[in-house]
Structure formats: structure tokens, C-alpha cells
Amino acid sequence: MKDDFAPLSIKGYVEQALTTDQRSDAGSLTFPLLGLFGETGSLLSEVKKKHRDRASYIGYAGAVVDELGDVLWYLTVVAARGGLTLQEIISKSFGQEVSSFAALQPPIMPQTGSPSPTFEQTLLQLAGEVGLLIIDQEAGRLRDNQSALAGRLIPITRTLIKAATEAGVTLEAAAVKNLSKIFDRWPKERIYPAALDAEAAEQEQLPRTLSVEVFEREVGGKTYVFQRCNGINIGDRLTDNAMTPDDYRFHDVFHYAYVAVLSWSPVIRGLFRLKRKSAPKIDEAQDGARAMLIEEGVTTWIFGQAVNLNLFAGMAAGDLPFDLLKHVRQFVSGYEVESRPLWVWEEAILTGYAAFRFLREHRRGLVKIDMNRHTLTVEKLP
Incomplete structure (x- = not known):
């Protein structure tokens, strides 16, 4: 200080x-x-x-x-x-x-x-x-x-x-x-902080690179989004869970963007069984159910703002409303990710929404995470 x-x-x-x-x-x-x-x-x-x-x-x-x-x-x-x-x-x-x-x-x-x-x-x-x-x-x-x-x-x-x-x-x-x-x-120089789990055991770290197939499939007359990694289905099949369809079924891409840019996502840790069990306090406070609810809550809240801003289409670094980012910081107060600068949060959000807009248009895609380069990309999936 x-x-x-x-x-x-x-x-x-x-x-x-x-x-x-x-x-x-x-x-x-x-x-x-x-x-x-x-x-x-x-x-x-x-x-x-x-x-x-x-x-x-x-x-x-x-x-x-x-x-x-x-x-x-x-x-x-x-x-x-x-x-x-x-x-x-x-x-x-x-x-x-x-x-x-x-x-x-x-x-x-x-x-x-x-x-x-x-x-x-x-x-x-x-x-x-x-x-x-x-x-x-x-x-x-x-x-x-x-x-x-x-x-x-x-x-x-x-x-x-x-x-x-x-x-x-x-x-x-x-x-x-x-x-x-x-x-x-608005940093003088965009230097990414070290990964939040850099000191964790390697088997408990978020994947530094990862590819996930995201696609829709009809089951029993109802359309769901499925995810597959290394040929294995992961997570639950998803719908929008809303009265009015809004394609929120593709929202896991936001969590993947948090992994890529913020090196944070209790939700993805739970999905891939990467909780930091060797550090019980961190496991309970940072990787537990409450942390997952916080992540899902902030993701849903941002989506509500994004819907009114054309899903952030056309926005570049420095364009997201400052108040939105301040509210996100307040939302995650008390969790390890609160240490992330606002410009990193903005990059994670914009990256996630670029991928979301792609999936919304094409209804399927191959999501590629590279934590080392702080990038998430999505490409067409046959």
C-alpha cells in the first residue's frame, strides 16, 4: 500500500x-x-x-x-x-x-x-x-x-x-x-498478470490449451446444445431456460473466455474436475458452489446488459461501458478474480461475445482456448 x-x-x-x-x-x-x-x-x-x-x-x-x-x-x-x-x-x-x-x-x-x-x-x-x-x-x-x-x-x-x-x-x-x-x-502497457492457479499442482490447473466442440442436436423434438472434448460429451445438455428464446444455451463459451483471458472459472473447474483439492481453503472458497453461483450470476447479468447493446457487436478495447466493468468488479469482490484489471475483464467479455455471436449464427463451432496467449477462437465445425 x-x-x-x-x-x-x-x-x-x-x-x-x-x-x-x-x-x-x-x-x-x-x-x-x-x-x-x-x-x-x-x-x-x-x-x-x-x-x-x-x-x-x-x-x-x-x-x-x-x-x-x-x-x-x-x-x-x-x-x-x-x-x-x-x-x-x-x-x-x-x-x-x-x-x-x-x-x-x-x-x-x-x-x-x-x-x-x-x-x-x-x-x-x-x-x-x-x-x-x-x-x-x-x-x-x-x-x-x-x-x-x-x-x-x-x-x-x-x-x-x-x-x-x-x-x-x-x-x-x-x-x-x-x-x-x-x-x-486504460493501461499504459497491456501486461497480463500471472495465471491465478500458477502455484497450483499441475493436475489442478486449468487447461492451458483446450478444444471443445459445441453443437446443437434435436432430442425428442426439442433442441439442445451439447459439448464434446476429445470425443467425450461433457456437461449437461443445455436449453435457453427462458420464456423467450435468446440462445443463452451457448453461454458456456463465456466461461471458456474467462479461462482463456482471466485464467478463472469455477464453473469450468467443476466441469473438468479441476478443483484445487490439495489446498482445502482455496477449494472451498474459490472453487466451490458459491463461487460457481457468483460466476453464473455475473455472466447472466452481463448478458442482460449485452442484449441491450447488440451483444457488444462492433465494440473494441475501451468501448465497454465503464460502469458495467465496475459493477462486474463489485460482483466478484472477495474472490481471487477481483484482482484482475478492468481491461482484462473487458477483453474476456468481448472475446466471449465474439465467440457467442459466431455460435449464434452458425449453431455449432470448435472453440479453442489458449491460456498462454490469452486467446479464445472459434471456427466452423463440420
């Missing part, structure tokens, strides 16, 4: 944050202004939730840090696209050169677990300042006018720092957490 909170300069944060501003509309203020407005609203929403559900809303503190970090990111991008820097705006806000986040707030921060009336008022002020920025943008007063933009960003910055202090949150902590979240989703 020490590395997570290593000193971070304002310049260092800006340099890293701007590497993730990769949209094609790089010269426009529209996107980051929408984001700044939206994240300020999200910050207000967290306070509202705490008021509404004071006893049950336990995620308030973490959510505030998250939202402050998001506001800081969009503020950084707005400044950069306008030809300014966050450090420049902060220094103008203080009337002197400022290079560190630590210099922005008191050395001893207030301890608070609930929003104070002062904090709430400051957030409303922040929302008002951002609103004035949007109004000036729409009126054309910010076009090619760095002075006017700086004049709006300075009070926003001052109010943001004030809000963070009143919430008992250092902007440095918010900045560090923001970068961690960003690179969890």
Missing part, C-alpha cells in the same frame, strides 16, 4: 492523466466540459444519497474520493485543451508557484464520515462555478481566449480544494486513486 500513496506532484499527475485523454476531438472543450459538469453532479449525488440513506449508505467516503478524483481529471483536461496547465491554474489560485498537492491543504485534515452543511454549501458553489463555465462556453466567450478560460477555472479550482478539505480528503489521495482507476481501465 505504500507505493499507492507515494508523493505525487501536480505536474506528475497532469503528465500521467493527459496520456488517457485519447479522444478524437482533442481540440474541443465540449467533452471534458460535459464530464466536469457530470462529475460535479455525481459528487452532489453522493451527498444526497448519504442524506437519504444515512444508516445504510456505507460507501460514501470512498465515493467522495472517487468523484473528487474524476472532477480533478476533467479539470485537468479542460485546462490542457484550452492551452493551460493545472499547475498554472492552481498557482494563479494561490497567487504563488505551487508544485505539490500537499501544499494545497492543511497538514492535518478534518475527520468526517458525513457531509457537513459547510461542505454541502461548498459543493453547491462548485456546481454554480462549473455552470458559469458552461454558460461562457456556449456563449462563445471562451473561444481562443485563455484569459477568460483561466478566469473561470481559477474559482472552480479554489472551490474544489475547499470542498476536498471540508470532506477530509487530500487531493493527492484523490489524484493517486484517480490514476489507479484510469490505468486499471
Whole structure:
């Protein structure tokens, strides 16, 4: 945890944050202004939730840090696209050169677990300042006018720092957490983590390569999906188990994609009898019935989202909704796969759905897993 909170300069944060501003509309203020407005609203929403559900809303503190970090990111991008820097705006806000986040707030921060009336008022002020920025943008007063933009960003910055202090949150902590979240989703370099069962006995490891035939067959006037590996039928014959046919009968391909990309699938472990029996605690907690239910649950939930998004057709890395991936992470909290970065989860999901769409179209296929290359492919099956 020490590395997570290593000193971070304002310049260092800006340099890293701007590497993730990769949209094609790089010269426009529209996107980051929408984001700044939206994240300020999200910050207000967290306070509202705490008021509404004071006893049950336990995620308030973490959510505030998250939202402050998001506001800081969009503020950084707005400044950069306008030809300014966050450090420049902060220094103008203080009337002197400022290079560190630590210099922005008191050395001893207030301890608070609930929003104070002062904090709430400051957030409303922040929302008002951002609103004035949007109004000036729409009126054309910010076009090619760095002075006017700086004049709006300075009070926003001052109010943001004030809000963070009143919430008992250092902007440095918010900045560090923001970068961690960003690179969890959009990494600088795509380096796959080691397999989750790398230390397990070889006979209890998920198969590093595997080929499975998936095909439909009619039995007693009803169509089922069957699976065969090395000439042996595996698993149960499957139907959609739904009132309206949706081809969910092919959903095991999602589990195979988890194996290939995430090196995880309690369901496939159970199917191929690869539970880690030599490590009883892992066997019970990570490979047992509850873990299987979690995997089936998250798979079904993702499918519900995918149906509304054309089964993710045409989507590439970076296209899946960020909220979807965050919900998946929450879903698997407490299980070994929660350590997988969000970009790996996205790849597993997109890989699985590409194979699912193939099977849906052709009704049969040969699924090939290669854990060493983190790939799953599907080809026509005669």
C-alpha cells in the first residue's frame, strides 16, 4: 500500500492523466466540459444519497474520493485543451508557484464520515462555478481566449480544494486513486498478470490449451446444445431456460473466455474436475458452489446488459461501458478474480461475445482456448 500513496506532484499527475485523454476531438472543450459538469453532479449525488440513506449508505467516503478524483481529471483536461496547465491554474489560485498537492491543504485534515452543511454549501458553489463555465462556453466567450478560460477555472479550482478539505480528503489521495482507476481501465502497457492457479499442482490447473466442440442436436423434438472434448460429451445438455428464446444455451463459451483471458472459472473447474483439492481453503472458497453461483450470476447479468447493446457487436478495447466493468468488479469482490484489471475483464467479455455471436449464427463451432496467449477462437465445425 505504500507505493499507492507515494508523493505525487501536480505536474506528475497532469503528465500521467493527459496520456488517457485519447479522444478524437482533442481540440474541443465540449467533452471534458460535459464530464466536469457530470462529475460535479455525481459528487452532489453522493451527498444526497448519504442524506437519504444515512444508516445504510456505507460507501460514501470512498465515493467522495472517487468523484473528487474524476472532477480533478476533467479539470485537468479542460485546462490542457484550452492551452493551460493545472499547475498554472492552481498557482494563479494561490497567487504563488505551487508544485505539490500537499501544499494545497492543511497538514492535518478534518475527520468526517458525513457531509457537513459547510461542505454541502461548498459543493453547491462548485456546481454554480462549473455552470458559469458552461454558460461562457456556449456563449462563445471562451473561444481562443485563455484569459477568460483561466478566469473561470481559477474559482472552480479554489472551490474544489475547499470542498476536498471540508470532506477530509487530500487531493493527492484523490489524484493517486484517480490514476489507479484510469490505468486499471486504460493501461499504459497491456501486461497480463500471472495465471491465478500458477502455484497450483499441475493436475489442478486449468487447461492451458483446450478444444471443445459445441453443437446443437434435436432430442425428442426439442433442441439442445451439447459439448464434446476429445470425443467425450461433457456437461449437461443445455436449453435457453427462458420464456423467450435468446440462445443463452451457448453461454458456456463465456466461461471458456474467462479461462482463456482471466485464467478463472469455477464453473469450468467443476466441469473438468479441476478443483484445487490439495489446498482445502482455496477449494472451498474459490472453487466451490458459491463461487460457481457468483460466476453464473455475473455472466447472466452481463448478458442482460449485452442484449441491450447488440451483444457488444462492433465494440473494441475501451468501448465497454465503464460502469458495467465496475459493477462486474463489485460482483466478484472477495474472490481471487477481483484482482484482475478492468481491461482484462473487458477483453474476456468481448472475446466471449465474439465467440457467442459466431455460435449464434452458425449453431455449432470448435472453440479453442489458449491460456498462454490469452486467446479464445472459434471456427466452423463440420
